Amino acid sequence: MRLSVQPQPFDLGAESNAFAAQANRAGAIVTFTGIVRNTDGALIGMEIEHYPGMTEVAIAAIMDTAMARWSLTDALVIHRHGSLAPGEAIMMVATAAPHRAAAFAAAEFLMDYLKSRAPFWKKEVGENGAEWVAALHDDEQSLARW
Amino acid sequence: MRLSVQPQPFDLGAESNAFAAQANRAGAIVTFTGIVRNTDGALIGMEIEHYPGMTEVAIAAIMDTAMARWSLTDALVIHRHGSLAPGEAIMMVATAAPHRAAAFAAAEFLMDYLKSRAPFWKKEVGENGAEWVAALHDDEQSLARW
């Protein structure tokens, strides 16, 4: 199990391969990658603020819960903070389990919790100024399924 | 959208990076990788037989359905056939979508269909002989949710 909260970019491919190489008792690996989306070209970048200390503790707790509940053989969370450009990866999770249902469920669970319970705040910087991203009611609701 | 049915190994990391690099309108990328599992060390390898021609058509149809139903920006399926060793990747799917719920759902849908509707047959080769993998009732059942 590995957790990294970092300002630096990460290499999705290298991280995926390293994770798969360790997951030797797993039959199923799921990864999720979140990317700074820029549908209309108006976004200059994204600023991600976090709460050092609490972030790591909150995510580690979420990961422990996922490992136990779905009997994962491994889990990975990487989450960036600081300044990101459109197209850059914000974060990734990876889960490894004997079977696919557990790997998928655990990855979705981790994402739902990271969205609403890990202390990160996103600010979108556009040509006309910057704006904090509002939390979605849907994201809060999606926690209820676990 | 890319589909490859191939005997050669593939590089999960390189494929993930290439897929992410193309997915510039996506905010969410999900990958699933299936690995030859060997929990007790008794497995020598796996032989995967397929139905050339039908395999490609069946998977392309499944991918078209997923692209349309979840408004994916991109999808990828790589599936190997032939001889595989324990720990080797059997197949991967990747989905790209504006939001995570669609990317997750489409990846699970593709997996459920690949499991039960794409013409592949797995044979496990162990020290005491070889045995065809039986289709799971659960896999057939999981199609019902879509």
Place this chain on the structure above:
Amino acid sequence: MIDVLYFAWVRERIGLPRETVQTEAATARDLIAELILRDERYALAFADLKSLRVALDQKLSNFDAPLHGVREIAFFPPMTGG
């Protein structure tokens, strides 16, 4: 004349991956009945149709669909991909 393909343990029990069969069978079920009369290897392979699937011209079908115009029929166990 129809090409008949066998996969996985169906192929192993019958002992060949494909053959061309001269037949007037109207359905896959009829074709199977003809094959079973030819050799006990077919009887063994087709003993339990519930454990088999059939594809007509590379599309999943059923044992009672008409074979008229079909050029390739395939028999195999439930798929185990992914």
Place this chain on the structure above:
Amino acid sequence: MIDVLYFAWVRERIGLPRETVQTEAATARDLIAELILRDERYALAFADLKSLRVALDQKLSNFDAPLHGVREIAFFPPMTGG
């Protein structure tokens, strides 16, 4: 004495990321009431508690939990990670 941390637009409205506050407040709600009396920047930041979250010693909590023994309190909007 308690360390008070602010994040995201709460930090921007108050104009600083953290400060140490001399207080006898029993709860976060009481502390907020004290801060609002000090400056209108706090009134602006704490205008709608429903849009805020609070953490006590780096654990999510609520506005009525006791502050006794707590060394660090943080105020922020709902998280938007992932």
